[in-house]
Amino acid sequence: MRAPHAPKARRTRRGRALRTGLKGWGGVAAMAVVCALAVAFVLLLPLTQSSGEGESTGGPGVAHGVQARAEDDPCLDPQIKKAPEKQTLSPSSADGDTIKKIKAREGEKRKLIVGVDQNSYRWGYRDPNNDEGGNTLEGFDIDLVHRIAQEILGDPNAVQFKAIPTNQRIPAIQSGRVDMVVRTMTINCSRMADVAFSAPYFKTGQQVLAPKSSPITGPDGSLADKKVCTAASSTANSELKARQKAGKLPKTTDITSTVVPNQLDCLVRIQLGEVDAVVTDGALAASQAAQDPTVELKGDAPFTTEYYGVAMKLDADDLVRRVNQILVDYRKDTANGWQASYDKWLSATLGTDSAKSEPPAPEYLRKS
Template sequence: MRRHALLALAAALTLVAGCGDAPDPPGLTAAASAPRLPGAEPITTAPTAEGTGTCDTEATLAPAALPRPGAMPAGSAMAAIVANGRLRVGVDQNTYMFGFRNPATGRLEGFDIDLAREIARDLFGDPDRIELRSVTAAERIPLLREAKVDLIVRTFSATCERRREVDFSSVYYRAAQRIAAPREAGITDGADLADKRVCVAKGTTAAAPLFDLPTPPREVLGVTTWTDCLVALQQGSVDAISGDEPILRGLVAQDHHLEIVGDAIGAGGYAVGLPKGSDELVRFVNGVLDRARVDGTWQRIYTQHLSALGASPGPPPAKYVG
């Protein structure tokens, strides 16, 4: 009986082994590949880079004296916002340190978020009289043009091309554009991107410096958010990410297999975006930013949200014309 049982077991194992060794039927060979993220698409032409064009990208209107909160000049854009009961601001919820949703609290937090609250503070006397609307980079200009938000505070860089459609405050933060890649990937600077796939967020100027490299990347992939770039890299759809250094540092904080490499390949400054032709509101926002520079507010929110970037460079000086 024991001998019969052993023979039966050997036969079963042989059958299993035979099944495992059988070739796959024609046409059924599987290839592992990650699906492309929704909204992802190759960028084939360079957008206008920051600092190019015939305009002065950082020039803005000088601030006026700040009115008492809640007592805005009659007929002004600020009075209309106060009458509406809240300041509507387009922000990010996917850029760590600048605008992100804290998973522990569900609240939007970051440098840009607190800066927007300072504008609400000087309008209403209450920083919480604000409606924060999460928007993608590509939605910033359309939402201002359609008056669906009052302001955009979302790592928004002024360019000559954008100035044709919207107005900007003074620059409140300057950033260098760099590269993030997996450790041990052999990517150390822009020259190593020649045969690589690089991710950027659509609607930003981050693709422009990549096309200006002596040998541009094999593919520049545009996605909806910077977090999508991180997912694309983790899936193997791209080899590197290029964006402003604070944005990249936020991604590195979420994935310690990444590192920021090489020298800067571009630079720009963040400003508040406003509807085109809203001179009074531009002057008001510039007054708030000036107040934040002088009274320590800028430094306080830098320390709270951006200290991981190193010692504070201090707020950039404003450049006023008119």
Template sequence: MTRMRRLTAGLALALLAAGCSATGRPVDLASIASAQRPEPVGVVVNPPATTGAAAQVPECDPAASLRPAGLPGPGAMPAGSTMRTIQDRGRLIAGVDQNTFLFGFRDPTSNTIAGFDIDRVREIAAAIFGDPNKVQFKVITSAERIPALQKGEVDIVVRTMTATCARWVDINFSAIYYVAGQRVLVDKSSQITGVDQLGGQRVCATKGSTSLNKLRESPAPPVAVAVDNWSDCLLMLQQGQVAAVSTDDTILAGMIAQDPNVKMVGARFTQEPYGIGIPKANVDMVRFVNAVLEKSINSGSWATSYGTWLTEAVGQVAPPTLKYRD
């Protein structure tokens, strides 16, 4: 045993001596130049296509929701209604984002979730309770929006969610509270000027988003790179791991506000009508939320919220015209 320890000590000394150069400087075994920057967790290249619906998709007007049926006073929700269940629970549970600047993001100064979408959530809470703060925010990814509603994990989802006929199969939507359009974001040094120049190049979008499907339909389809959050796309663009990000111009405007070294290019090539997601069975909640949206637009609250979050980044727009199917 003693002999073995001496051999081990001698070997260690020999290795230490060999590791020193003639100049006395240690050998650097790391080759920084060849190291690749790590990608965000959960990156999927060319994910399988999905319609977002579990059944055959009927034709519809995805922007048309259910007509409001009156707005009861706060704290006086009708017995047996979805809203009364929420009132008795004492809080509204809302699926939101915390990574999309301007719409749903965590404010580093207050450590609270804020944004244009979050204002819509607080309006609904105020209508039920008389208190906009009686909300439990549940942070979810784009891909988790519909499952969260189907499983009853949330009462509503307000997360830059485009209303489509495919999604109407699985959930209900409120009337449209904002209309965006898909565009392209690139580094300021890039020569790309639009979606038609992205063929064969890596382009980032989130899992479960309509943006991925629209990229596949492009005349020059890119290599789709799917991530969990839009902040992951901005990071990959900054690190040169993708040539572009493509999604709604409002989301891209938030990225530009965070990084002046990127730019939006090309015209809108889609229309993205945002609706509030609601479980399929809760028809009364759809009508209630639409009454809240009507009040928000008519009272000027919508315009105030838009001015706070979006006017500087996107420009002035009028509130959408609420549309109903019944």
């Protein structure tokens, strides 16, 4: 399920351009409480931290087909479909209209408004055991948000966080509720009709998460007659539909009855025995396995290759360029940049060697 498309004129313009150790959280009961709180509060934010999404004509009896075009669906362009992570603008530190409007905000409103997750362990979450008593968002994605705010507004804490469900990431950007989304969001060609992406900042892929006692071995025949949970509008949901249509997944695998707004909901569904497995990004699945020692990743490696990017409005070219420049500098900063954030938040769940998670050297194939 994808979010509604942007207006045709905007999509057409875009198409032309495209062508050229959390302690104390373990256990079923605690996770169920967290999930319930997430549902209750997810749409009540923003949380502001001062400290820290062809025409056809003809008369009666005449039918005219509408031919899909690459400007309406970037996935029709083979190069874009093959490497969507390369379809972004070259870096720049210049201020354009979008950034000037952000900087023009006054007083308490002079903040970068960012859609994030508050329930993804070690990515964007609240730790009830930290010094803030769970009142502060933290994690790998949150570190990146603070860096972007520092570079644009001169203050890493000039951020207004808004908790956005998985299926509301694109609508939040299109409606202007947020300036950007930094929420483990995979860059793919279908989303490029609706939002603009930065260069990738993380490499991952889809994996199956299931109870350790389960006979499930991966995205294969072992999922026959099993119920699988995914988040709405997620890459996992789209990938499973495609694999089932192509005959790579048993027809008896139920991938439609349990589609939830947030990924964490899927872990709770497993814990409650309502589903047999979850499919999500391996990076997120590893964090969920760390939260609940009764589940594990199935299969030796991810069965897709995907990249996370920062998502922004289609016409926010100057903001895309600035974020890309920030990402270049963030990767170079060995003391307080990408590697330091990985070591702090992800090494415990993904391993001390970050090589498999590092994004490729960026390419900037989008020209305007």
